Amino acid sequence: MPLDDQTPGQKPGEARQFKVVGTRPLRPDGIDKVTGRARFGADMSAPGMLIGRVLRSPHAHARIRSIDASKAEALEGVKAVVTRADFGAGDDDVADILDNCMAGEKALYDGHAVAAVAATSAAIARKALKLIDVDYETLPHVVDVDAAMKPDAPVLHEGLSDETVPDGVSQNVVHRVEFGHGDVEAGFAKADKVLERSFKTAATHQGYIEPHACLATMGTDGIADLWVCTQGHYMVRNTCAAILGIDQGKLRVTASEIGGGFGGKTTVFLEPVALALSRKANRPVKMTMTREEVLRATGPTSSTSIDVKIGMNKDGKITAASADLRYQGGAYQGSPADMGSMTAFAPYDLENVKTVGWDVVTNRPKAAAYRAPGAPMAAFAVESVVDELAKGFGLDPLDVRLKNAAREGTKSSYGPTFPAIGLEATLQAAKDHPHWKAPLGPNQGRGVACGFWFNFGGDTCVSLNITPDGTVTLSEGNPDIGGSRASMSMMAAEELGIPYDQVRTVIADTGALGQNEVTDGSRVTFAVGLATIKAARNAKKVLCERAAMVWGIDPEAVEWADGCARPAGDNAGKFPPMSLKEIAAIASNTGGPVAGHFEVNAEGAGVSFATHMVDTEVDPETGAVKVVRYTVFQDAGKAVHPAYVEGQFQGGAVQGIGWALNEEYIYGEDGRLQNPGFLDYRIPVASDLPMIDTVILEIPNPGHPYGVRGVGETSIVPPLAAIANSVSEAAGVRMTDLPMSPPKVLAAIQNG
Amino acid sequence: MSQIHVTTKINGDTTEYLCDPEETLLDVLRDRLALTGAKEGCGTGDCGACSVTVDGRLVCSCLTLGAEADGCEIDTIEGMADGEKLHPLQQKFLEHAALQCGICTPGILVAAKSLLEKNPSPTEEEARYWLAGNLCRCTGYDKIIRAVMDAAEEMRRAS
Known part of the structure; x- marks a missing residue:
């Protein structure tokens, strides 16, 4: 049977005609989510359950001399107390994660966990925390990235710098990376103008509305179960098993519905602690974080300090570009300085380009991934300089970007040569859009910027089972964070030629499938979709074989079309088609149940580009900025469910608006976070915003059977720069420091 | 105690x-x-x-x-739903894809219902200010506001 990527009857070169993909059906988990029935991390209970709470360091940097928990342990209702002493050494590759979940010799940031209790009620657990005596020796601290790099800065970890780090900087610099090609100095020498600017961005939090939560049950035999809100329950299983020294197969992890993640739920915080408490108390333990804990102790993104230098000719051609990107990643190595360095100039076709990235540790919570980690800050700096140069020459900023745009065959600034990509299409769509020509009011400015994200594939398993009545159940291993179950059901229905409502997709627990990479890297619709299509094709092969058996013909002479097996070639028309339902009904008598599965380390994710256009209005009296119009242009490859693609575009843009205008981690002189709550860490609210218009471009990804590209992350890359370019125009002064909060904008206007 | x-x-x-x-x-x-x-x-x-x-x-x-x-x-x-019949707001939230993760959805629906009971014909700005106390981190509010406005219109027609 033909199993290529074309629909039956489709001629080579013709676009595939879809029946389900590209439509907007209701999501399968929708009714649960509008009626309050959907069960999130904190919504699960177990008989005999205890409540766990964490004691956190009030110091930014302190040696832990001793911990005395005896009074807490003596309190009625307290069933277990754990400290670092209750964890073994653990594997080397999870050492930092363990130390972040439960401090060892030192508390490295305000909010760092130092002990935890499990008690019969939350009130008793809270009371018990106050009875734990921790003897701290406070140490000098550093929270700013540039300060942390200085040779005399307080050092978090001795001897952590690797061989890439040059002499003369602090040991807080862990790693240095370099990317690029050509000769930037020669390129700058050829430019009509060379512009160098420095930028700063504040740390921001992913700001998911659901705090971290889990329910752990672990017996003395090492058999354990965990219910948890996470972007990757297979990752949770593997990490917890390594930390606790148990076999991965003995820990079954079930992913709850997840109330947002944006990268912040791609690691563990409470989970190993809850398991350790459960093991010690021999009872189920539920743990949830408060919002204050989420902000103080879970992954914000890096704050950064970036220098960009670009040489441009007066016709707009860039002759050379370089950037120095300094990212602090909190108390442990692993800031996304590398990805910032790789993405900074990715939208451009450059002869001479060089980026240097610095991974720096500071006394802040360990940075976690945040939607296109590392890229938005780099794009902010680069796109600001491109904009200033273009405007300086009196050129149209979209024309300048089109002139330098990366295209098929461009050797990217980070190495690979691009296949078919959609950057030019987004720029052209922006240029042709009415928004570009619309008049601006007083104190308003318009900004544009481009953004790039790699996208990712990774380990993926899908199992597609056909029930005796011919409906389809699809098991996949990636938490559905924004409607992916709908997309999987749609792709399975498309491939099988059956209605969407005949497929139910579930997120299987870790016992049901092989390894699955975390829901990250915008990988799910691409990779799980690819595996779903391949699993469906494997099932169709079996279905065709069963029909061939009934008809007594060669299986190769059967094709699958419109939900039925049909005799093909010489046998065409000899037998009436057999539907999926009919074959399912006789499956038991023709060899047994029918299923298709597919396991892959998916490659060919297909990079993604976007262009954003935004109008802002600056109040010259207060410095307050209002976003008055916003349009997103992004390549989706193929939009499986366009409404949820639009949702990703809009959500990313608005997170970027928050990052650009409001959100920041504010530290006091004492190194403690001053704004650990949604009142003072202010994410955008409905009254801050206009509608967010979207334009979906579809430049098919050659690596996916339907052309799908991930769309989740690229949408947060351009907004910081687009808004900065817009505000700079409106305010009449170049803004280089995020967030552009009213006091900063006002000061910039007043200082000219 | x-x-x-x-x-x-x-x-x-x-x-x-x-x-x-x-x-x-x-x-x-x-x-x-x-x-x-x-x-x-x-x-x-x-x-x-x-x-x-x-x-x-x-x-x-x-x-x-x-x-x-x-x-x-x-x-x-x-x-909020009347047995198996969803409230118009619930139905419109589904039709407009006005939720992604869904954690804020119950609170926003309760708040939006309260708005429409007080003001059956809110302007977009009134809806945005009424819902300013309900944070959503996924959607950027666009589809939420559209769903609320659409539900309001349908409820006005039905009454």
Whole structure:
């Protein structure tokens, strides 16, 4: 049977005609989510359950001399107390994660966990925390990235710098990376103008509305179960098993519905602690974080300090570009300085380009991934300089970007040569859009910027089972964070030629499938979709074989079309088609149940580009900025469910608006976070915003059977720069420091 | 510590419970009555995920004591649909894809219902300001506002 990527009857070169993909059906988990029935991390209970709470360091940097928990342990209702002493050494590759979940010799940031209790009620657990005596020796601290790099800065970890780090900087610099090609100095020498600017961005939090939560049950035999809100329950299983020294197969992890993640739920915080408490108390333990804990102790993104230098000719051609990107990643190595360095100039076709990235540790919570980690800050700096140069020459900023745009065959600034990509299409769509020509009011400015994200594939398993009545159940291993179950059901229905409502997709627990990479890297619709299509094709092969058996013909002479097996070639028309339902009904008598599965380390994710256009209005009296119009242009490859693609575009843009205008981690002189709550860490609210218009471009990804590209992350890359370019125009002064909060904008206007 | 006996009506059903004096209505709903539709996003009244109505007034149940509910009528997301018939707001949220992760959805629906009871014809700006106390991190609010405006129009037509 033909199993290529074309629909039956489709001629080579013709676009595939879809029946389900590209439509907007209701999501399968929708009714649960509008009626309050959907069960999130904190919504699960177990008989005999205890409540766990964490004691956190009030110091930014302190040696832990001793911990005395005896009074807490003596309190009625307290069933277990754990400290670092209750964890073994653990594997080397999870050492930092363990130390972040439960401090060892030192508390490295305000909010760092130092002990935890499990008690019969939350009130008793809270009371018990106050009875734990921790003897701290406070140490000098550093929270700013540039300060942390200085040779005399307080050092978090001795001897952590690797061989890439040059002499003369602090040991807080862990790693240095370099990317690029050509000769930037020669390129700058050829430019009509060379512009160098420095930028700063504040740390921001992913700001998911659901705090971290889990329910752990672990017996003395090492058999354990965990219910948890996470972007990757297979990752949770593997990490917890390594930390606790148990076999991965003995820990079954079930992913709850997840109330947002944006990268912040791609690691563990409470989970190993809850398991350790459960093991010690021999009872189920539920743990949830408060919002204050989420902000103080879970992954914000890096704050950064970036220098960009670009040489441009007066016709707009860039002759050379370089950037120095300094990212602090909190108390442990692993800031996304590398990805910032790789993405900074990715939208451009450059002869001479060089980026240097610095991974720096500071006394802040360990940075976690945040939607296109590392890229938005780099794009902010680069796109600001491109904009200033273009405007300086009196050129149209979209024309300048089109002139330098990366295209098929461009050797990217980070190495690979691009296949078919959609950057030019987004720029052209922006240029042709009415928004570009619309008049601006007083104190308003318009900004544009481009953004790039790699996208990712990774380990993926899908199992597609056909029930005796011919409906389809699809098991996949990636938490559905924004409607992916709908997309999987749609792709399975498309491939099988059956209605969407005949497929139910579930997120299987870790016992049901092989390894699955975390829901990250915008990988799910691409990779799980690819595996779903391949699993469906494997099932169709079996279905065709069963029909061939009934008809007594060669299986190769059967094709699958419109939900039925049909005799093909010489046998065409000899037998009436057999539907999926009919074959399912006789499956038991023709060899047994029918299923298709597919396991892959998916490659060919297909990079993604976007262009954003935004109008802002600056109040010259207060410095307050209002976003008055916003349009997103992004390549989706193929939009499986366009409404949820639009949702990703809009959500990313608005997170970027928050990052650009409001959100920041504010530290006091004492190194403690001053704004650990949604009142003072202010994410955008409905009254801050206009509608967010979207334009979906579809430049098919050659690596996916339907052309799908991930769309989740690229949408947060351009907004910081687009808004900065817009505000700079409106305010009449170049803004280089995020967030552009009213006091900063006002000061910039007043200082000219 | 002695507990307080509370008699209330929740989604039309008479309900009795004992609660600690310092226990929030949100904790009572979630931990004692297994009504987990209201969510705790912040515990400080900033995110609106715990929105319910008390005698028709929209409140953050995380800022209301369980004991305060004595003699009151509480409505939660669990009581919004009429049996198997969804409220127009619930239906429009599905049709407009006005939710992604769904954690803020119960609170936003409760708040939006409260808006439309007071103001059946809100402008977009009025809807945006009424819902400014309900944080959503996924959607950028675009589709939420469209769903609320569409539901308002449908409810006006039906009345």
